[in-house]
Amino acid sequence: xxxxxxxxxxxxxxxxxxxxxxxxxxxxxxxxxxxxxxxxxxxxxxxxxxxxxxxxxxxxxxxxxxxxxxxxxxxxxxxxxxxxxxxxxxxxxxxxxxxxxxxxxxxxxxxxxxxxxxxxxxxxxxxxxxxxxxxxxxxxxxxxxxxxxxxxxxxxxxxxxxxxxxxxxxxxxxxxxxxxxxxxxxxxxxxxxxxxxxxxxxxxxxxxxxxxxxxxxxxxxxxxxxxxxxxxxxxxxxxxxxxxxxxxxxxxxxxxxxxxxxxxxxxxxxxxxxxxxxxxxxxxxxxxxxxxxxxxxxxxxxxxxxxxxxxxxxxxxxxxxxxxxxxxxxxxxxxxxxxxxxxxxxxxxxxxxxxxxxxxxxxxxxxxxxxxxxxxxxxxxxxxxxxxxxxxxxxxxxxxxxxxxxxxxxxxxxxxxxxxxxxxxxxxxxxxxxxxxxxxxxxxxxxxxxxxxxxxxxxxxxxxxxxxxxxxxxxxxxxxxxxxxxxxxxxxxxxxxxxxxxxxxxxxxxxxxxxxxxxxxxxxxxxxxxxxxxxxxxxxxxxxxxxxxxxxxxxxxxxxxxxxxxxxxxxxxxxxxxxxxxxxxxxxxxxxxxxxxxxxxxxxxxxxxxxxxxxxxxxxxxxxxxxxxxxxxxxxxxxxxxxxxxxxxxxxxxxxxxxxxxxxxxxxxxxxxxxxxxxxxxxxxxxxxxxxxxxxxxxxxxxxxxxxxxxxxxxxxxxxxxxxxxxxxxxxxxxxxxxxxxxxxxxxxxxxxxxxxxxxxxxxxxxxxxxxxxxxxxxxxxxx
Numbered sequence: 001x002x003x004x005x006x007x008x009x010x011x012x013x014x015x016x017x018x019x020x021x022x023x024x025x026x027x028x029x030x031x032x033x034x035x036x037x038x039x040x041x042x043x044x045x046x047x048x049x050x051x052x053x054x055x056x057x058x059x060x061x062x063x064x065x066x067x068x069x070x071x072x073x074x075x076x077x078x079x080x081x082x083x084x085x086x087x088x089x090x091x092x093x094x095x096x097x098x099x100x101x102x103x104x105x106x107x108x109x110x111x112x113x114x115x116x117x118x119x120x121x122x123x124x125x126x127x128x129x130x131x132x133x134x135x136x137x138x139x140x141x142x143x144x145x146x147x148x149x150x151x152x153x154x155x156x157x158x159x160x161x162x163x164x165x166x167x168x169x170x171x172x173x174x175x176x177x178x179x180x181x182x183x184x185x186x187x188x189x190x191x192x193x194x195x196x197x198x199x200x201x202x203x204x205x206x207x208x209x210x211x212x213x214x215x216x217x218x219x220x221x222x223x224x225x226x227x228x229x230x231x232x233x234x235x236x237x238x239x240x241x242x243x244x245x246x247x248x249x250x251x252x253x254x255x256x257x258x259x260x261x262x263x264x265x266x267x268x269x270x271x272x273x274x275x276x277x278x279x280x281x282x283x284x285x286x287x288x289x290x291x292x293x294x295x296x297x298x299x300x301x302x303x304x305x306x307x308x309x310x311x312x313x314x315x316x317x318x319x320x321x322x323x324x325x326x327x328x329x330x331x332x333x334x335x336x337x338x339x340x341x342x343x344x345x346x347x348x349x350x351x352x353x354x355x356x357x358x359x360x361x362x363x364x365x366x367x368x369x370x371x372x373x374x375x376x377x378x379x380x381x382x383x384x385x386x387x388x389x390x391x392x393x394x395x396x397x398x399x400x401x402x403x404x405x406x407x408x409x410x411x412x413x414x415x416x417x418x419x420x421x422x423x424x425x426x427x428x429x430x431x432x433x434x435x436x437x438x439x440x441x442x443x444x445x446x447x448x449x450x451x452x453x454x455x456x457x458x459x460x461x462x463x464x465x466x467x468x469x470x471x472x473x474x475x476x477x478x479x480x481x482x483x484x485x486x487x488x489x490x491x492x493x494x495x496x497x498x499x500x501x502x503x504x505x506x507x508x509x510x511x512x513x514x515x516x517x518x519x520x521x522x523x524x525x526x527x528x529x530x531x532x533x534x535x536x537x538x539x540x541x542x543x544x545x546x547x548x549x550x551x552x553x554x555x556x557x558x559x560x561x562x563x564x565x566x567x568x569x570x571x572x573x574x575x576x577x578x579x580x581x582x583x584x585x586x587x588x589x590x591x592x593x594x595x596x597x598x599x600x601x602x603x604x605x606x607x608x609x610x611x612x613x614x615x616x617x618x619x620x621x622x623x624x625x626x627x628x629x630x631x632x633x634x635x636x637x638x639x640x641x642x643x644x645x646x647x648x649x650x651x652x653x654x655x656x657x658x659x660x661x662x663x664x665x666x667x668x669x670x671x672x673x674x675x676x677x678x679x680x681x682x683x684x685x686x687x688x689x690x691x692x693x694x695x696x697x698x699x700x701x702x703x704x705x706x707x708x709x710x711x712x713x714x715x716x717x718x719x720x721x722x723x724x725x726x727x728x729x730x731x732x733x734x735x736x737x738x739x740x741x742x743x744x745x746x747x748x749x750x751x752x753x754x755x756x757x758x759x760x761x762x763x764x765x766x767x768x769x770x771x772x773x774x775x776x777x778x779x780x781x782x783x784x
Contacts, residue, residue: 029175331376364499367549378427396442401464425473434480501548543591605700609692612727617734629672637677640685690716709741
């Protein structure tokens, strides 16, 4: 509280030109004494020079905007208060605490100097003396309201009322009260600029009346709160006594618990208003039922579900981005896209606390780490994790629950998972979302539309609960092997993140850093007893597995660990084992996969193509041969219609360009041509084998072999253009796994190279073509 000095203004002579000290977030009034901190360069210079003078007077002007660090003439009000420096305390270098006493109002006539600090020519304004009835009445009213305000504010000192009584000058009274009012700076400045005392008193009277009303309402609220707390405490004591009496009399329900406990649980659950009303209604019904009735059990189970759901229990996210990156990298190798997306969500969540959880869909072949990635994300964010497998789910009630009219009804899997997770913001994994079924009981994929829609899931309605539950804080992560079976509406609600297969080197790194340590620990061994050489791991990857993921790789590593575990259990084991290439065959048997590309393509009429499969990419071989006949084209290998049409288009192109390609046109009229794609038990279709079919046909007709280290993919047309195809990443990785050296792709697929791992790009010679004629010179060897 600013104090007041009783020294009359007219007795103090203020110089006509005085230095100006800008003041932030405060207004100085005449007769008030306030302390201020001085730290700005110009202000420090002003204080140091002024205190040396015989009469240390300065002018105090309030800044219009507090954030201006070096205010000029236009940044300050023109009416201020002349002040005398009473005391200066040096706090640190270039930092003072200055005690000022307001002397008189002044108006700036003109600013004189700008450096080293502002000075101004001023006109002092003295309050008029004298009194009349209206002035005395206004002052009396102001004193009365000020005392009532002080009485309602226990934080003010007791001497405040006496101070108000001791001030006899009406203008000084208005200034004193205004300087201690908690009102905006511009309103205080308006009082300072009000020179007429009656007008000034009326303005201050309005402010004090408003302050008095606010304090009265605050006092009323405080008394109501105290009264409510007392009533609640009394009710609690009475209920505890009633509970003890019932226990003595044996008047408790057959399950051994008091029904009144449910009321406490309902209050503790902090449900939304709708759910709270429903719970209290069912509780009142339950009290009127006989415990032996069937409806009693149904209602009691329903109340248990309502009270045990985590309506208002939220896990606090870890918001340190480097730590989240470290956890994600610790659990999974590569998968940069997904890691980047999680870090982006976390960064936004840090800036915007009420950000809704993302709905991600991880799509990729089996064994690439989709499900385990969900657990890793939960660990990185510090959230609970819950997984629901949707494979084979056919009933819509599995998602939305059964109505309570059915015997044995329960909420759906989503609400069950939320209850078991114990928080309303877990990482919730919907596994195998592409394997949902549907029948006469409904379509569960349609029920998921509400769950996975950020605009709707904040009011998710389960048939069993009959009240809405907020799922907007949940981070849903769906997984799928294929996107085609997922309905378009459901696909539209999810952010698709594709996880492709791993390269050979990536698999080796994953095995070395993750799979081998885990399997050694799972088999009760130690890393000192069992170690794998890098070459042995690479041989397992190349010769015993050929997959997009790493599941089979882990199985083969586990077989090696089991063989050592048997020796340890029998007591015939050595001190330590270091598995090398030579140790693998006795344990794993002969190699399952051999590089057969060179053998299969050493003859004319055989070309290597690239194919996309649900479990990643693969290489295929196209074989062409001829025999005497009538020019018929025979296609075998369980080919689909699209692939058959590609073969006919390739043959038509060869016939139309026979002379240019060096092919005997009469030969094609007198010979049948047979095209076969091995692995006849596997259906094959799609247009991307067009260039491979063309290369095989031209190779067979010209007697030139196709290079055994080249694989290709691309759709062809009759006019000789090569069109883009899909699945480029999977196809290129398949070529890399199979030991191919060069890959030929359509020119318009060049943009897809961004998704291919750098290692595969560096080790493969990837070429692009626009015309069908271009590929023949690249892949055909000279005629022997």
